[in-house]
Amino acid sequence: MTDKPIVKVLLVDNHPLVLDGLRAILETYEHIKVVGAASLARPALEIAKAERPDVVLMDINMPEMNGLDAIELFKEQTPSTRLLMLSMHDSREYISTSVMYGASGYVLKDVSTDEIVEAIDTVAAGGTYFSSGVSEVLLESRDKGQKGRTLTTREQAILLLIAAGKSNKDVAATLDISARTVETHRKNIKKKLGIATTAGLTRYAIENGLIGNDP
Structure with missing residues (x-):
């Protein structure tokens, strides 16, 4: 048994292999309960309304509605849910926009499973989490005042x-x-x-x- 509080997680990724792999791995952690998985943002939002997950782990690049646009809908319709973005891109625009729209964290897909779980735990506890490469990009962005006006x-x-x-x-x-x-x-x-x-x-x-x- 674990002393950690149970964290309810909803997974959103339009790649079935990624979705199934994430679910299988996360379910090996006793304190994590995967309450749903979806390949598109809108179905994910419906699941979130019903299940009230603590954390939504969501890919940025998805068809129909991308993860960035979905952040706002989740913030409006399930305000207690924390958004953790998962992406293969360390683009400054993606990262900055995620933060601006209200995401609580941003992790790259090539990080270890343990780091993803650490990010989920941190965000669920009310903190923010950015994987190391992402943090560097954010600091660069902060140093450039001009960028803030873009x-x-x-x-x-x-x-x-x-x-x-x-x-x-x-x-x-x-x-x-x-x-x-x-x-x-x-x-x-x-x-x-x-x-x-x-x-x-x-x-x-x-x-x-x-x-x-x-x-």
Whole structure:
């Protein structure tokens, strides 16, 4: 028996071999209970609503909806669940965006099983966990102030919709997120770009070639 508290984990990865392998390995740890596995984000969200896992271990690259976009839905609909991203990419953009969207950790797929379990335990206990290569990338990113003003992929998408005259409600419906989340992104975009008005955002989008200036 183990003295560790039981941690309920939901696995999300569109590669069946990875999913089955992770499940088989994690189930050898007495304190980890795999409450479900899914190959796509939306079915995973339904499982999460029913099972209320402590941690969702989720791949970033998935069809239909990628892991980054899924983070926001999990945060909105199962707020007590912690998100731990699993990826083969140590891309600064992936890592920074994961953190910005609300993930509690990011581990690379080539780490040992023990490290994945350590990450799950850390995140379940309320902490954050980044595997060593990821930590280095985050530190680099933090050192570059200019990088902090770069819009994420999601922010760029929202900026395009705002510049096209869409309301928060329209943007929310298009991207399948809440209007409140859109408003938060809108504020962040304005802060990053140093622009105070919606008209200014539209002008920025036109001047930077993000949209045309035709009526």
